[in-house]
Amino acid sequence: MAEPQPPRLARIAAYVLFFLLGVVVSACGSFVQALWPPVGVLLALAATAATFYAGLRVTGTRLGAAAPAAGWFLAMVLLMVPRPEGDNVLWSNATSLAWLFVGSILGVICATLPTRSSWFPGVPNPPR
Template identity: 90%
Template sequence: MAEPQPPRAARIAAYALFFLLGVAVSVCGSFVQALWPPVGVLLALAATAATFYAGLRVTGTRLGAGAPAAGWFLAMLLLMVPRPEGDNVLWSNATSLAWLFAGSVLGVICATLPTRTSWFPGVPGPPR
């Protein structure tokens, strides 16, 4: 009844790739959201949601959305720590907090979506 999943080795490679992609999206998004305050947060969140959703659809498992989310959270933890010189990447302002909160909500949403259905929720899949 369900579509076959990709081979195990391909899924493991995809998990590692999406973990690293989650780290990259987190680092880039942290700078983009600070660079263009109102639009940068939306752009960074769109890239984050696309990464999490792509991980879910490419691997066909919820771990596929969890791997980039784990990389995203790990990078966020490292970016939130102030440096000894007093430099911060993420400040305690509205855009940084929106980036942190909305990104984590997107990770949870994508990790709880159905795994092997059509590409868009609510759209019926192709006939079998």
């Protein structure tokens, strides 16, 4: 019932690219959420969800959604560490915490979605 998967080498390349895209989305989103406080976090979360879901659909595997999530988490950990000068990228305010927790939830949701596509989740595709 799963979607046909791309060739193995193409999937491995896609996993690496989506991992790097997760790092980029996390770094850019960390600055966008702080730049435009009410709207920036929503924009950053939309980009995060789109990246995770695209990884799932492009590769046809759950690992495709987990690869950008792993890159996203790695960048978040690196951005949370304060610099020796005392500068922080992520502060402990409402938008930074929303960015961290809701982004984490989006990663888990996308990594546990079914890999088959249908018009409505849980309804199988018609036979071909």
